[in-house]
Amino acid sequence: MITRIVTPSESGKRLHRYVRNLMPNYPLGQIYKMIEQGKVKVNGKRKKDTYELAAGDELTIHMEDEAYKEASIGAADKKVKYAGVKTDIDVVYEDAELLVVNKPAGLLTHPDQTEQKDTMITRVHAYLHRKGELDSRMFLPATANRLDRNTSGLVLVGKTAGMLHRLNQAIQKRELDKYYVTVVEGRLAAGGTVTAKLVRDESGNRTRVVKEPDAAPGSEERSDAPVEKDATTHYRPLQAGRGYTLVEIELISGRTHQIRTHMQSIGHPLLGDIKYGGKPFGDVRHQLLHAWKIALDDGRTFTAPLPPLFRSVLRRTGIDFSLPT
Structure with missing residues (x-):
């Protein structure tokens, strides 16, 4: 027994x-x-x-x-070592089941072929290990949402299997509200919604908007065609500056590079986002995108202040705006 x-x-x-x-x-x-x-x-x-x-x-x-x-052969029985792994994370909120962290730009959310040790989730594991809260080799706390390396802001971590499941279900059912802020090129006079479908090119790590073709009579969809995914992005301008606009974005779906692709498609690429049509801004050569607010389906709301680089760019573009806390 x-x-x-x-x-x-x-x-x-x-x-x-x-x-x-x-x-x-x-x-x-x-x-x-x-x-x-x-x-x-x-x-x-x-x-x-x-x-x-x-x-x-x-x-x-x-x-x-x-x-x-x-x-039980093959069960998770290897002890993970955290010697040398950084534990400095910006904790926005924490209880026994949920951890909300503010990820800095430049840090991967998860390990990939370029970086295995210093990522957001490995730092979280090391942080919880130091607190004595990694109590199982069968379950490791995991993130429910992922941010690109150069995107900063809120990441949700399920510290228990039950919480992780609930977070994932809320995201799949779109019961969780996610808001970002970014700076786009040009003057955006009014808000709107982009609903263009997206396809991924994994080999080039790019996402593109699907252009609706004129269907020819009797034509059939190719079996090897890339998978098209529905995507919806709400946007509203917060303040305009010298050639740029600070914009709040509500992400309804969560496709890879969705915000960057959708904003480029309406002629307002993100400042510094060279991959998706943006121009460098001084030393900024990547998207300036910050996941600033998340509202859970249980009524709890979390916010993260703008990082120093973001605030510096706002000053240089003549935008004087503070996010509510």
Whole structure:
């Protein structure tokens, strides 16, 4: 018989997924069967496979030790080391389940082929490790939203499996409101909405607006055509300066490079965004984009102040504006 106590960070995981994490080398169908037959119990009682575990729950698996050892081959059992990983993060809000951080421009949200160690999420892990809050090798806190390397602002981190699931569901159902500020080229006189579909070119790391072709009679869609995705961007000017406009953007969908592509498509590329038609501005040669506000579906709202570089550009373009807090 195998006994395990659910840790705080594991809370919110569904029973069948938790057991699957414990025994990745065991057939999923057999896991469902064990739960149905009462060979997996929580606090001594039978539960449905969809039961959401809580911190402190005692999980009992009625199985021989040798069989469990074989079934658990491949389970996450390597201890992650955080020596040398930076822990300095700008915490906007934190409780037992949720962490909201203000990511600086220039820092990746997640590791990629160019950087594995110093990213937003590795700093978060090191920060929580130092606090003694990484209590499970089966679950690591993760981000619910991602910002590009040169985009600054709010990133949501689910510290528990349950919170991460709820955040992801809210984003998928578009129950979470995300607001950005940026500086675009030209004078934007009025607000509006862009609904142009987008396609990705992964090889070139670019997104482009889909141009609606005139459909020829009898023509069929090519099977190898890039996937077109719906995208909606609301924008409204906050203040105009010398050849530039400070704009607030509400992101309805969350496609890669959506804001940059949509604003370029209406003739107002982002200041410094060379990849999408913008011109360099002094030493600024990347998009000036800041995720400044997020409103959760439970009524909580978080904001992040403008970074120093953003404020400097506003002064140089003659824009005098302060975000509400």
